[in-house]
Amino acid sequence: MKIKFASYLTLRLINLGITEVFGLPGDYNFKIVEAIEENKDINWIGSTNELNAGYAADGYSRIKGFGAMVSTFGVGELSAINAIAGSMAENVPVIKIVGVPKTKDIENCTLLHHNLDNANYHAFEHAYSNVVETTAFLNKQNAKDELDRVIDVMIKTKKPVYVAVPIDVCDVEVEIEYKKLVLKSDAANLKLAVEEIIALVEKSTTPLLIAGILANRFDAKKVLNDFLSKTKIPSCSFIRGMDIVNSDTKNYMGVYSAELANKVCYDYMNLSDCIILAGCVLSDLNTMGFKYNFKLNDVIDIHFDYVSIKGKKIENVLIKDLFEALKEKISYIYGENITNELGYKNLPVADNSRLCMEYIYPRIEKFLKEDDILVTEVGLVPFGAIPMKFPSNISVQNQMLWGSIGWATPCAFGCSMADRSRRTILITGDGSHQLTAQEISTMMRNKVKPIIFVINNSGYTVERILCDNVDYDYNNIASWNYSMLPKVFKGECFTAKIKTNKEFDEILNVVEKEQKERMCYIELITDYLDIPSLAMNIVKYPEQLNK
Secondary structure, eight states, rough: EEHHHHHHHHHHHHTTTTOOOOOOTTTTTHHHHHHHHHHTOOEEEEEESHHHHHHHHHHHHHHSOOEEEEETTTTTHHHHHHHHHHHHHTOOOEEEEEOOOOOOHHTTTTTOTTTTTTTOOOOOHHHHHTTSSOOOOOOOTTTHHHHHHHHHHHHHHOOOOOEEGGGGGGEEESSOOOOOOOOOOHHHHHHHHHHHHHHHHHOOSSSSEEEEEHHHTOOOHHHHHHHHHOOOOOOOEEEEETTSSTTTTTTTTEOGGGSSSSSHHHHHHHHHHHEESSOOOOOTTTTTTTOOOOGGGGSSESSEEEEEEEEEEEESHHHHHHHHHHHHHOOOOOOOOOOOOSOSOOOOOOOOOOOOOOHHHHHHHHOOOOTEEEEOOOSSHHHHTTTOOTTTTEEEETTTTOOOTTTTHHHHHHHHHOOTTEEEEEEEEHHHHHHEEETHHHHHHTHHHHHHHEEEEEOHHHHHHEEEEEOOOHHHHHOOOOGGGGGGGSSSSEEEEEHHHHHHHHHHHHHHTTTSEEEEEEEEEEOTOOOOOOHHHHTTTTTGGOO
């Protein structure tokens, strides 16, 4: 059976579990968008601009498994490239689909709109080749095979991919059948890796497993928790992956913060004689400025498709398969009890004093529920979340490697669209929010109900703390009345402006009820130099992050 290629493309997205596609229409992508519109199993979600659409697809993928966005040639695709680069850095699988002019115009180098003046139709594909795992520029002969190839790459690597679809290729008829990619480890290599890891663990007296973001991306979260529950091996996580290990797991020590906080975790890591890195990415902010004392040649380093055991690399071993096998084969049980009280220790008393970080983050910790999605904007916000003890099955999203301010607001929209049954809670700062705040209108249009906390501290506070003079003008931004912003847009939204600790305590009780019916948008007024205590410890020594 044959169908038009545009319909086949839509079918492939649906089979990935993608039921919403983000983007903007343009005359070069009409046939792609129309194919989406005409299929009852998938929805077109129009965004306010391509950058926001890319961020939303990123958030959607983090929750649903895969994401997709569509733009038009040139102007549209370049507007989205920063978002897709972020997905690349953060291992988020998004398929970037671009509608381009007809094949004959490409072959003839016809100078059409949205092009450079030299009619280079592959210039933007070349730009994307640096920020995606693979690209494909389709023609009538290779369309189906190339689409199948790039989707397989996306499935295997959990990285973004890029597909350019000429207008006329959309109408080409292709076979509807395709070969489903099945990923599995090499049996012999898997067996070898399991045997060597168990041997090291069983002779260890102070083993430590550190959970990282790739365990999440490659669907190993559940089996990793099962492994820890069985073995009682002490564990912690890096910031990118702070939601992986269940907070109630025996001997879980929380998020690693080097010597700046969580001394129990720091001291144990320094004592450990067998460190297991489970999907970790050793970047600067993720490791508190590379503040760890182990060498990669001395540890068990588990990546998504291979494992390095004390420098010996064993290929074609998938992280999920590895932990499944370890869970079944290992008999080791750690016999000690590590006591480390997680979470903010004391909630300050709610009074009429000015709202401050010392109150905001402990109170949000108590506000979080099982299954919530917490989106923390780039900058100071993740450091307020690090000390929290999370409820079970919570999903915490950050962008600690790419660090593009403005990402979190449309990301939260994508998360909300991916699973409407869960509460999405966004914490963002005013400086970041101003970049992408128009996506609030898209949230209201699509009737999602996130809870949005906008911390209004009058500018780029993290930069004020880091730079030589807190009063430099370049860290100032335009003053907005944030709580009034949703009223500009059409739709239901509960809003409030909060200035004191007591008001914040009271508004959370109101939000608890209001969120069941509509989006909640809360402006939090704080001092412009008020930051989370852990962040203060970090910015006191910024040179750590550059060593």
